[in-house]
Amino acid sequence: MAGNPLNTNRPLRIIIVGAGASGLLMGYKLQRNFDDLDFQIYEKNPDVGGTWYENRYPGCACDNPSHTYVWSFDPNPKWSSTYASSTEIFEYFKRFQFRSNLGEKTKVSHQVVGAKWDDWAGKWNVEIKDVARNVVVNDSCDVFVNAGGILNAWKWPAIPGLHDFKGKLVHSAAWEKDLDIRGKHVGLIGNGSSGIQILPAILPQVSECTTFIREPSWVALSGVAGFEPRKFSQEEKEKFARNPNHLLRFRRSLEHNTNKIFPIFLANSTAQQQSRELFRSSMQDALKDPALEEQLIPKWDVGCRRLTPGVGYIEALKDQKTKVVYGEIARVSPNGCIMEDGNEYPVDVLVCATGFDTTFKPRFPLIGPHGRELADDWKDEPRSYMGVTTHGYPNYYMLLGPNSPIGNGPVLIGIEAQADYVCKHIKKIQQQGVKSIEVTKDAVDEFIEFKDRFMKGTVWEQDCRSWYKGNTADGKIVALWPGSTIHYVEALQNIRWEDYKIRCYGNRFDYFGNGMTKIEMIPDADLAHYVRNEDDAPIIGSKFTYVKAPPEQTSMNVFDTDSRDDKMAKL
Structure with a gap:
């Protein structure tokens, strides 16, 4: 580069694994930010969307x-309701x-099945299965981005005899299009996010459901301003489409309140105490059944497991067609479940709404310069640095890593922060003669140590089974950031280059050209x-500035009891 400016x-060349939300965003960011850069997204499914x-x-x-489930720069005025269907998304x-x-x-229909780092060339050699032709093709890249997602590798529950069941066995994440449950007696295992959504949806079709x-x-029922489940009227959707500033104010209000909720995740906080009382009383009012209340209302704090809007769930539990069986399933017989x-x-029909493999291990062998696989390195615990990089695997980046x-709050803005963070690394690699960037072991160890210490003051640490803790009740919290979403976005804005080992192809200053x-x-x-004429440059030091929220955002308290119409009128 000595003769260049x-x-x-x-x-x-960049390879991206997965064309879900994260992979598509990464591709968009590469197109927007770079010249002289080629990239390829490989997606195992027949279509995008993850x-x-x-x-x-x-x-x-x-x-x-x-x-709030849109990119910050790409609103959608056409959402049909507060909680959009998977088809709409x-x-x-x-x-x-x-x-x-x-x-x-x-x-x-191209599935990444292996990747190995070539230290001499400073590249990843990647194997991809062409699913349609059932052949493996090869590709290579300077930077490898894994956007394969978290909740996409479903698994059967570890219940003895599960596959001895003679009826129809189905997993919620592999629902068959032509599955006929009309007039059938359906068994539903699980009351996490999927189970809570499935029960009220299938109840009108089935003869009964256990x-x-x-x-x-x-179960989130009411009380959080702007989060009440409802359909948007045609008039509202037309106004959103006609008046982008009106939609922007509405989006910011929702995002503002979503971020304000974070203190409920801090154990013993006032927000946690308020939310627990609100949730308990609303569930008691809805259940009106001491036996169900004892079985369904947790002893642990709100937010220890992922909160799910329970649209119609409590009513479905109390329906005459529903039988609630509480406890552990000992085994599955050819006929059904034995407690x-x-x-x-x-x-x-037996439906398993029992979740995914959330170990964060790559779904394919990922071999670093030392000859080890990341899955082996993470067999006991996934150890990332800020959810994006990991020690021992140079030029390898994750979106939605551990x-x-x-x-912690709004989800997609966190993915945007990660994609921008990766782009800053790519810029350094592209313009400064960098062969490889790898986070140091010390940086990973100290990040994990801080994260574990922080989590001790959160509700996530309590005795509830959660995929945040690898589907355990007492394991380490491997899925969540130690702080709010806004905390994460700001933490990723400035890269701590001192936490990385950077190797160049020649003299580190050759790029001066x-x-x-x-x-x-x-x-x-x-x-x-x-x-x-004036100094309009952004502040680069520690001087603190902030944008004051407009009245229409701050007037909607997250535990406000005003009617929805009053809140909407304020917008």
């Missing part, structure tokens, strides 16, 4: 308000792919662009 690009392509069970919907990301011209850069509940769970007390509950803010910059090589470029 400062900040000259070297051509780079979890929103795969999960189509009855009642499947987002558990975040739909107007899939269509949103499909439109995003189309508008961002990512079709040519996305190969569907729901097997192992543990209690908080620990020996009682058998025969069913025609300890990302997936339950010929003593000139790229802009100086352009005949009509403004070489005095920095001259101005």
Whole structure:
């Protein structure tokens, strides 16, 4: 690079695993931010969308308000309701792919099956299975981004005899399009997010439903401003489309309140005490059954497990067609489920709403320069650095890696922060002659130590079984960030380069080149662009500034009891 001006690009190739929300966003960011860069997205499914392509069970919907489940720069005025269906969300990301011209850069039905680091070349050699042709093809890249997601590797529950069941056995994440449950007796295992959505959705079709509940769970019913489940009127949707500023104010209000909720996750906080009382009283009012209250209302704090809007769930539990069976399933017989007390509950169809493999291990062998696999390194605990990188695997980045803010507040803005963080690394690799960037072991160890210490003061540490803790009740919290979502976004804005080992192809200053910059090589470029009448530069030191929230945002308290119409009128 000695004969080139400062900040000259070297051509780079990037491979992205997965065309779900994260992978599509990463592709968009690469197109927007870089020249002289080629990338390819490989997606194992026949279409994009990730979890929103795969999960189509009855009642499947987002558990975040739909107007917060968009990219910060890409609103959708057409959402039908507070909690959009999986079909609507899939269509949103499909439109995003189309508008961002990512079709040519996305190969569907192509599953990454292996990746190995070539230390001499400074590249990842990647194996991809062409699913349609059943052949393995090879590719290589300078930077490897795993956007394969968390909730997309479903698994059967570890119940003895499960596959001895002679009726129809189905997992919620692999729901068959033509599955006929009309007039059938359905057994439903699980009362997490999926189970809570499935029960009220299938009840009108089935003859009866036996729901097997192992543990209690908080069900969000009311009380959080703007989060009430409802349909948007045609008039509201037309106003959102006609008046982008009106929609922007509405989105900011929801996002503001979503961020304000974070203190409920701090054990013994006032917000936690208020929310616990609110949730307990609302569930008691809805259940009006001491036996169900004892079985379904948790002893642990609100938020220890992921909160799910329980649209119609409590009513479905009390329906005459529903039988609630509480406790552990000892085994599954050819006819149905046998509980620990020996009682058998025969069913025609058995639905397992029992979750995913949330170990965070790659779904393929990922081999670093030392010859080890990341899955082996993470066999006891996934150890990431800020949810994005990990020691021992240079030029390897994760979106929604371990300890990302997936339950701390708004979700998609955290993914945006991660994609921007990765882009800053790619810029350094491209313009400064960098061969590899790898986070140090000390940095990972100290991050994990801080995270574990922080979590001791949160509700997530309490004795509830959660996928945040690898589907255990007492394990380490491996899924969540130690702080709020806004905390995470700000933490990732400035890269701690001191936490990374950086290797260059030659002298680390070779990128200084010929003593000139790229802009100086352009005949009509403004070489005095920095001259101005006033200092309007952003603050670069520790001087604190903030944007004050407008009245329409702060007037909607998260535990406000005003009517929805009063709140909407304020907007």
